[in-house]
Amino acid sequence: MNYKLKIQYDGTNYCGWQIQKNSVTVQQVISDSITVITKQKVNLIGSGRTDTGVHALGQVANFIIDEKLNIYRFKHSLNSILPFDISVIEMDEIKEDFHSRFDAKKRCYIYLFSKLKSPFYNNYSYFLHDKIDITYLNDLCKCLLGENDFTSFSRKNVDIKNKDCIIYNIHWKELSDKIIFYIEANRFLHGMVRTIIGTLLDAQKNNWKKENVIEIIKSENREKAGEAIPAKGLFLYKVKY
Numbered sequence: 001m002n003y004k005l006k007i008q009y010d011g012t013n014y015c016g017w018q019i020q021k022n023s024v025t026v027q028q029v030i031s032d033s034i035t036v037i038t039k040q041k042v043n044l045i046g047s048g049r050t051d052t053g054v055h056a057l058g059q060v061a062n063f064i065i066d067e068k069l070n071i072y073r074f075k076h077s078l079n080s081i082l083p084f085d086i087s088v089i090e091m092d093e094i095k096e097d098f099h100s101r102f103d104a105k106k107r108c109y110i111y112l113f114s115k116l117k118s119p120f121y122n123n124y125s126y127f128l129h130d131k132i133d134i135t136y137l138n139d140l141c142k143c144l145l146g147e148n149d150f151t152s153f154s155r156k157n158v159d160i161k162n163k164d165c166i167i168y169n170i171h172w173k174e175l176s177d178k179i180i181f182y183i184e185a186n187r188f189l190h191g192m193v194r195t196i197i198g199t200l201l202d203a204q205k206n207n208w209k210k211e212n213v214i215e216i217i218k219s220e221n222r223e224k225a226g227e228a229i230p231a232k233g234l235f236l237y238k239v240k241y
Contacts, residue, residue: 008056009026108169110235126229140208160190
């Protein structure tokens, strides 16, 4: 039986999604909790990695087990074991060949900014001191649409040779005392979203033109792009299949 989970988590206390030695990760905590209930070690497959400190509103994962589970009871038991900062909000039995990572078509992230200094927003948004020109930033975002090599916006990783990604949608939106950055692509590289945002903010600060952003993309040089902004405002929003 193959079971699909939709998961939310506060990434503040975790070294990202993927299991790592000597680190507490979301994948490890959920896998261990499933083992406690089923008495079986399972391979929990996530739709993709999230970095240290990044949150999720709609992470998707699946696992295969050789017994039929009562979904309602199992989900309730799993949530009772999981720490408060991780929650399984949906669970379904899915076709046997479903793979949460390889079957995903698009992944969507949001980054939350706050224009108001508030202790209640601190762990989940980035406080902006400077004013944001939404129209200007959205115009620059057009340069990033489509398929490009995003080496300039990724942490160096010799294991990943293909740095091509397709961005389908990217924009900024202002809502009262919040600003939301949205990006949707077929895949993302390590640190890519936060570096794109940092670069766009640098562009506004230095009054860059579209040609400057295009030049950074074409350079395929991480040193040409801006500094990545903090992880605390970034959320894996949705995975589309």
